[in-house]
Amino acid sequence: MLAAPMQDLPSSHRLTAARRKNLGAFYTPPELTDFAVAWAITGASAKVLDPGCGDAAFLCSAAARMRELGADPRAIAAQLGGVDLNTDAIETAASELAKGGIPRPTLIHGDFFHVSANAREGKRVAGADALVGNPPYVRYQLFRDESREAGLRAALRAGVLLPQLSSSWAPYIVHASTFLKPGGRVALVLPGELLHVGYAAAVRDFLLREYRDLTIITFEEKVFPGALEEVVLILGVKAPGMGDGKLRVCRLTSLRDLEEGPDAVLAAGRITTPPPGERWLTALLEEEAVSGSLDALERAGFKTLGDMGRVDIGAVTGANEFFVMSRKEAMESGLPASVLMPVISKAAHVQGARFTEAEWKERLAAGEPMFMLVAGEADARGSVARYIKKGEEMGLPARYKCRTRKPWYAVPYVRTPDLFLTYMSHVAPRLVVNDARATNTNTVHGVFLADPSLAAPLAAAFLCSATLLSAEIQGRSYGGGVLKMEPREALRLRVPDLSPRLVKLLTAALPEVDALVRAQRIDEASAAVDRIVLGDVMSEREVSSIRASLTSLRTRRMVRGRGVVKASTPSSSSAERPTNAVVTARGPRRA
Structure with a gap:
């Protein structure tokens, strides 16, 4: 039997792709449903709730489990409860259960957030001994x-304050927990975001506080081939306010490993104690390796990138096809150099560890979009006014980002960073020295240093294994194996303290590092930097531990994304794709 991730809806084959996305509906493999209910249901009389029941894949599996435990088939229907927002799903669920000899279970059609465990509040279901299923996964945008x-x-009623940017699964797991009796068991399929996103910190702390024997099961291979997101299976025993703060981690290769059964899988897990508020990614590493790495970084005097400056997103034009242009487009429009700035509008433009003026000119000559319009009201005359008129004819003043500006064509926050930071990376993020003095759109971040003279050595130092490990821990893993780094996350990255000696050595090494990165030999570049940065402050064992931890997290991320890890591939980004971009322009302003 097939089910569906995040909202097991085999009936979802009747839904459009857009509707399926809005509902958070995907397919869940039966190996996962059977394993989850085998662990969660320990007695024939257990009451079971699936808060996003879809076509009842988990509930059908639960009924089979109850029969195994000796339950009276006539009583099972009264022990099963499900909720779903989709009418087709509820109808299919009732039909599937009836086929299995389970007529008239408690199936509620509606929004689970409006269902209560309190008899005095609207729709309700009784307290459960087992909470199973695959809650809807709907990103915050939808x-x-x-x-x-x-x-x-x-x-919030359960004591968890979540930010507005939370995806649907976060409040789902919290609300669902209120239906579980003390001593009851939870077995839910959740997005891998649980391990690392910032908004889930309150959920992670809630789970550690409310559950004992808390376990996360991860999979190196994709569980849902049709979905980009990683998923984890979370297990726990309800112990309100009495959780022991411990987390068991079971790292499996694939769903086939679940065939060993719950006892064997959990026995092979490793127990760790995550610090409150911290991400759980480090829990996937050997505890000795994590503590050893952190101790070594402290002794080596590593600081955060935020100690050295600030990280900002680039300019958000709202219409790259108008504001970013090639030299030919700029010349055809007769735009003067006074309103044009060199720009980086694609991460692919920055291939190495530095971006030079010569590279900018080379790309410009090749017809790439390397100019950005930077005009204010005082510039709106002659050819500039005619170009602005063209934008008005395109309807740009009505676009969201444009209509909030006065005048609409004056793009704010156009600055010249000391370095660019690639923030959607495959192998590793990179700092790139901005020798071309270009500005940037929001396809790459800009880094502004308190001491700009440290840009070159910092770009080299950024490829240190310890810094790249920090990036794997602080960043977010997205579909396709991509590592995303938001500015606030980048500020927490651990970087070497640049002593005069390191500044000299790293500056001298930058040409070699730059060449290795351009040749897609990231690992060799990292090893060269490690010899300079770590060689005198860490033992070989400590350096090896850091590299092993980095390899472990990177491999896990990339294997899930593509099935194969390609070593030493240059970072790349994807973000808003400009239609145009750059001529010969005035030097950009520094913030």
């Missing part, structure tokens, strides 16, 4: 309006 507000209110 999880909105009344449904989002209801979810956030439900989580």
